Amino acid sequence: MRAACNARENAKRAFELYPQVPKKDANHWISHLALSRMASNSGDFTNATKEMTQAISGAPDQTKPFLQPLLKRLEAKDDINK
Helix, strand or coil: CHHHHHHHHHHHHHHHHHHHHHHHCCCCHHHHHHHHHHHHHCCCHHHHHHHHHHHHHHCCCCCHHHHHHHHHHHHCCCCCCC
8 A cells, every 4th residue: 555655656756847847958768758758647648649649759769668668558549547
């Protein structure tokens, strides 16, 4: 039970931090990843997919294989935060 509580708290904290990321560097791939996660959480899969595509294009090559499955989920209108 404690692990589930910690996971919920971590997710809550992440969604408090995501809006701050693009303010630091709006063009960084991590900013696009944060925007994608926020859009996915609100059910805006069109913008979430767009932002994830931009995140993948700017991400380091070794990171792209981890982001590709998230893009596939967004294209299927599946929230990547769950």
